[in-house]
Amino acid sequence: xxxxxxxxxxxxxxxxxxxxxxxxxxxxxxxxxxxxxxxxxxxxxxxxxxxxxxxxxxxxxxxxxxxxxxxxxxxxxxxxxxxxxxxxxxxxxxxxxxxxxxxxxxxxxxxxxxxxxxxxxxxxxxxxxxxxxxxxxxxxxxxxxxxxxxxxxxxxxxxxxxxxxxxxxxxxxxxxxxxxxxxxxxxxxxxxxxxxxxxxxxxxxxxxxxxxxxxxxxxxxxxxxxxxxxxxxxxxxxxxxxxxxxxxxxxxxxxxxxxxxxxxxxxxxxxxxxxxxxxxxxxxxxxxxxxxxxxxxxxxxxxxxxxxxxxxxxxxxxxxxxxxxxxxxxxxxxxxxxxxxxxxxxxxxxxxxxxxxxxxxxxxxxxxxxxxxxxxxxxxxxxxxxxxxxxxx
Numbered sequence: 588x589x590x591x592x593x594x595x596x597x598x599x600x601x602x603x604x605x606x607x608x609x610x611x612x613x614x615x616x617x618x619x620x621x622x623x624x625x626x627x628x629x630x631x632x633x634x635x636x637x638x639x640x641x642x643x644x645x646x647x648x649x650x651x652x653x654x655x656x657x658x659x660x661x662x663x664x665x666x667x668x669x670x671x672x673x674x675x676x677x678x679x680x681x682x683x684x685x686x687x688x689x690x691x692x693x694x695x696x697x698x699x700x701x702x703x704x705x706x707x708x709x710x711x712x713x714x715x716x717x718x719x720x721x722x723x724x725x726x727x728x729x730x731x732x733x734x735x736x737x738x739x740x741x742x743x744x745x746x747x748x749x750x751x752x753x754x755x756x757x758x759x760x761x762x763x764x765x766x767x768x769x770x771x772x773x774x775x776x777x778x779x780x781x782x783x784x785x786x787x788x789x790x791x792x793x794x795x796x797x798x799x800x801x802x803x804x805x806x807x808x809x810x811x812x813x814x815x816x817x818x819x820x821x822x823x824x825x826x827x828x829x830x831x832x833x834x835x836x837x838x839x840x841x842x843x844x845x846x847x848x849x850x851x852x853x854x855x856x857x858x859x860x861x862x863x864x865x866x867x868x869x870x871x872x873x874x875x876x877x878x879x880x881x882x883x884x885x886x887x888x889x890x891x892x893x894x895x896x897x898x899x900x901x902x903x904x905x906x907x908x909x910x911x912x913x914x915x916x917x918x919x920x921x922x923x924x925x926x927x928x929x930x931x932x933x934x935x936x937x938x939x940x941x942x943x944x945x946x947x948x949x950x951x952x953x954x955x956x957x958x959x960x961x962x963x964x965x966x967x968x969x970x971x972x973x974x975x976x977x978x979x980x
Contacts, residue, residue, distance in 0.1 A: 588744075590752030591816065591912075592634070593707065596677040597688070598644075602636045602705055606757055607817035608744075608922070609782035609909070610708035612659045613727045614669040614689030619648045624697065626959035634954065635704040638674075638690060646672065651692050667703075668693030678759075683734035687725070702954045709742050709816075710781045711924055728924070731759060740924040744816060748939040749881075749916040753816065755938075762923035762930065769932040774922065775811070782813035782909070783922050785929050790827050792834040810908055814920060814929070818911035820894045821882055827908065828897035882913040886942050916940050 592603040602615060618630045618637030630637035640646035654670040661667075669689030676686040694703045707727055731737045737760025746755035772785040787810045791802050810824070823831070836844045882894040894913060914920075916938040921930040 588757040589754045592752075593757055595707075596682075597638055597674045597686075598641045599675075599677075600636070600638055602638060603634060604705040604707045605635075605817070606707050606709065607815070608709045608742075609780065609813065609815035609817045610659065610706065611710045611712040611726050611781040612657070612669075612689065612708045613706060614659070614667065614691050615705040616703050617648070617651065617669075617690035617692055619646075620651070620690075620692045621697070621703065623648060625956050629957060629959045632957040633702055633704070635702075638705075640672075646690075648692065651690055656692070657689060665695045666693075667691060667695075678731070678736050681736055683730075683736060686730055686734070688727075696953070697956060700956050702956055708781070709922075710783055711740070712781060728759065736760070741922060741926075743919065743921040744915055745919045745934065746912075746915040746938050747936070748941075749912055750939070750941050751819075753912045753915055755915075762921045762926065762928075769921075769930045772929045772931065774924065774927040774929050777811040777813065780813050780907070780909070782815045783924075783929065784811050784813050786810065787812050787908075790830065792830045813907070813909045814914060815909050815911055816915065818909055819913075820896055820909075821911045821913060822896055822907055822909040824908055825897045828895070831895060881916045881940060886944065891942065913940075 588606060591605055593606055594601055594603050596602070597615060604613075604615075615638040616630070616633060616635050618639040621633070621637055622629050651670040651672075656668050656670060659667040659669070669691045671687055672690050673685045674688055675682055675684045676688075691703060691705075697703050709728060711726055711729070725733060728737070728740045728742065732740055739760050739762060741760055741762040743758045743761045744753075744755065745758070746753050748754040775784050775786055777784045789802055790810060832844075885892045885894075894911070917933075918931040919934050921932070923929075
């Protein structure tokens with residue numbers, strides 16, 4: 588796995604797919620759809636690449652649009668539409684036919700010029716949704732088990748680097764933790780996410796210098812905690828976010844912290860503040876440390892951003908608790924859906940987590956789509972765009 592992507596081969600076509608443990612849906616970018624928007628050959632510029640139906644089993648955009656559509660919705664507000672299709676999947680020199688996967692035929696990000704990507708959803712759908720929606724098709728790991736390519740509905744993530752993305756080893760079908768080094772936690776479901784979830788009985792924050800412990804257990808009996816490779820941010824309920832702020836204030840002193848967005852105007856007098864984006868910014872020269880220090884990997888001059896937020900990417904305050912990619916810098920994570928258990932183990936080797944500049948971070952945003960034709964202007968071009976017709980030059 589490199590920068591959250593793995594390469595798999597579908598109908599003899601190698602494609603790069605984003606690994607997302609927070610989703611139960613898997614899909615490829617259908618080349619016929621994407622090139623109808625951005626021109627012949629435009630698939631060559633996609634990080635994921637595009638899937639094209641082989642001559643021995645052809646398909647076209649009209650046929651796929653006429654099928655029953657699935658829709659995937661994400662926390663930042665974007666949606667993806669896809670139609671299911673059987674393909675041949677090759678994994679580690681072994682292959683299976685009649686493997687069901689989605690072919691993307693709609694994407695709200697593409698409408699804004701942002702590149703689409705294929706995705707592997709490693710989670711399983713919530714039981715309640717399978718019953719309500721009468722979902723019959725098997726999902727990615729389940730299909731691998733059924734085909735005999737793996738023996739358990741399980742996976743392990745062993746990160747070697749976590750920064751702009753996550754690189755390391757993804758092992759499908761494996762639940763391997765050193766029992767003497769692993770913490771085993773029961774796996775459960777939550778009604779607000781497809782990501783695998785564990786239940787925490789309390790949340791505690793400890794300051795470094797004084798050792799003072801702040802505990803949330805008295806306010807809440809149990810907390811559902813999702814673990815998600817697809818999120819670069821750890822999202823916490825507002826009560827936990829407030830606990831983090833209190834711990835920082837205890838460590839630095841109230842006169843050195845500012846929790847209003849306007850505090851950025853007087854940052855010379857502060858060691859920590861909340862920015863306009865809802866994230867905590869801490870002075871990189873400060874001497875304090877917190878348990879979530881692994882969540883710092885972007886700095887702007889003397890300020891560093893702590894990737895912990897009480898809201899989703901779309902800006903809505905969230906009651907969810909989601910441990911994102913920074914969590915994988917601290918633990919090797921193994922998930923066994925058959926045994927309903929999650930194993931957390933200390934990595935055998937240090938995980939790299941380089942701090943990068945704010946400028947470099949902004950450059951790492953999703954790449955833009957690239958057209959291979961000149962957009963038509965005038966009445967003809969306007970008429971085509973209004974009707975959603977393919978544009979050609």
